[in-house]
Amino acid sequence: MTATAHDTAPTAPPGAADPPFGYDDLPALMARMTGADKHAPAADSLTDALWVLHQDVLRLDPARPDAEDRDRFLLSRGHGPMSYYAVLAARGFLDPAVLDGFGTFDSPLGHHPDRTLVPGVEISSGSLGHGLPIGVGTALGLRARGLAEQRVWVMVGDAELDEGSNHEALEFAGAYGLDSLHLVVVDNSSATWGDSRSRAERITAAGWSLAEADGRDHADLRRAYTLPHPGRPHAVLARVEPKHAR
Template identity: 85%
Template sequence: MTVTAHDPSPTPPNGTPAAPFGYDDLPALTARMTGADKHTPSSDSLTDALWVLYDQVLRVDPARPDAEDRDRFLLSRGHGPMSYYAVLAAKGFIDPGVLDGFGTFDSPLGHHPDRTLVPGVEISSGSLGHGLPLGVGTALGLRARGLHAPRVWVMVGDAELDEGSNHEALEFAGAYGLDSLHLVVVDNASTTWGDSRSRAERIAAAGWSLAEADGRDHADLRRACALPHPGRPHAVVARVEPKHPR
């Protein structure tokens, strides 16, 4: 099976062909989601990294979101998932029409993504500090099953690295050489402790391959994601404008 993220007009699981959407359509798709609890700055900071992953990196197929040989993408920072939903709609995983009901009682699109309701969503997330440990377990599980082609990508925010569970996961993955595991840290300088440089050095010290990128530059993000890292997990620190300018 050829698994691709580049089909301009994918067919979602309901069989209705999706209109071809591109990056420039994301603001309009996101604007369809209204309501009070949107975490807009958190969502906006993820947009470019999410787009590059789904457009140029991930081996996923909206027609077969549960394909065994798919890459796994785990959005750990699950609060404010509007940009995530917009990208999933643009790529044909969900009908863009469901965006209008975001956060309502009977909508599948909650303020945190639910893996049982949204095609393509691997984990129900939003409780910070869980995504990377789950990514470690996913990588170990795939290895145990002899599935070496699928890659695991986890996206966290810089403030989420305050959680101790992430540091345990970093140490374990580095020590066990989980080279199918990838981490994208979207850094908008919202953390309470440390700074961007110390976070990057901490990841590298745990035995990870590390690349840094402009989180708004698609070519730079693609470069950082594509660097070879044999025998080691790989992390990309993607810096965007600060959430709270100082």
């Protein structure tokens, strides 16, 4: 089987500028978001996986957040989105000053991201189990429109795989060979059912390509994100320290 456009590392879209901040700026950007109900440990578990995706993989242009030729990134595990907002600010989608109002009445930055208020956000999320089914529909929609170069990336937490809707989506995507669809499972040992090994076996049994990575190692994440997977959707199981250890 020949390789497809989904098997190679992407280039930035035309017109994309260098980001105003780097990875080392993320702690200071996150520190600007204060208040209750922050889900800080859960947010922190996503930071490195989000950064490497935005920095090295996703074809997105903050000057054209709704461009048809963009990749689609869906943060399914939308509770505790501070690291997501920090990455969006670092990449130029948000004015960092907006971070100061996080969670307040008139702020666009809620405790769950809102696609109608935040540039770069594809779905309003937070109800666990929705993102991967929406990702399947998005991949099918792009295929129907003849947009073969655009990839769909969905990020979930390991506990989201307790939701049955995700397993239906895994089966469907594998059976239909949706090779534009990518899943990142950030595993901080929060799931009620199963463990990392059983989750990996479940994903591959559904017909997906799978890579495992250290969720704090940027080079390892990039390797896992960009592995060839012709004719199959691709998943990355990114392990980080257990939630109770932070």
